[in-house]
Amino acid sequence: MRYSNATNYALHTMVHLMLQPRENLVGVQELAEMQHLSPTYLSKILTKLTKAGLVESTPGAKGGYKISRTKHEISFLDVINATEGDNSLFDCSIHHEGCLIEKVMWQAEENMKSELKSKLLIDIAKEAESKQE
Amino acid sequence: MRYSNATNYALHTMVHLMLQPRENLVGVQELAEMQHLSPTYLSKILTKLTKAGLVESTPGAKGGYKISRTKHEISFLDVINATEGDNSLFDCSIHHEGCLIEKVMWQAEENMKSELKSKLLIDIAKEAESKQE
């Protein structure tokens, strides 16, 4: 069980966008080069982020992506849900109601998600920025 | 990202074995029927559990599996590690040292594993037993 590469790329992309000046649009070209990805592939991932309302896109010349103005406080969990979907990590193989194993697994997953919800991308971006100076 | 079916089957199998009388051997035939699986497939999973030291196997007529005598306090994490392997859920796609994203993800994973380590199968087995009565 592993997080997909898409999640990995998405998180890095989001942090990069967070470090941009306000309202500055960044094209998929630049974002892809930074991570050594093909633009068409990263484009798929960015569309997911757009649909999830985490970034806003502008098509056409001089277009690109920027962090959503409406949604503040974007968390790790937000990005992960956008790329991985929000299905649960474990479902009892025997479909008997109230499976005790399932219950334990769900609790553990819930706690992890709760932690990832409390971690904000903006904090990571700021920390990365301060380290570079 | 999901836990494999193997993990699901393994957990149910372990709980079933825990409910057996001491030193009682259960064949893969019975274990497979209970979960509507093919014996050959479940056999593969049981071999992993054996190698991880969670169960003990006896080949030959009247053979089968039983919970390990030496390893007490078997946790959810023990079973998961046996079936999933112990690789991390997330590795930074750009291989830059001290990635802050990676750091956050590792912390969340660590917490989940810590919780799954504290959950013992024997408690689940006992609870299931009391519910059936």
Added chain:
DNA sequence: GTATTAGGGATATTAGGAGTCTCTAATATC
């Protein structure tokens, strides 16, 4: 010896992730 059961290896089969290509739609600039 014979029946039974675990273990190991080889081999399909399948599902989903990873990634590319092409066409369409929207926007800026001239």
Added chain:
DNA sequence: GATATTAGAGACTCCTAATATCCCTAATAC
């Protein structure tokens, strides 16, 4: 309005890992 540029959508290929089966071997009870 024409053109260049950029996001979006869909079909498609490729690869890997999970899933599952089959067959042979080794060990054990009787």
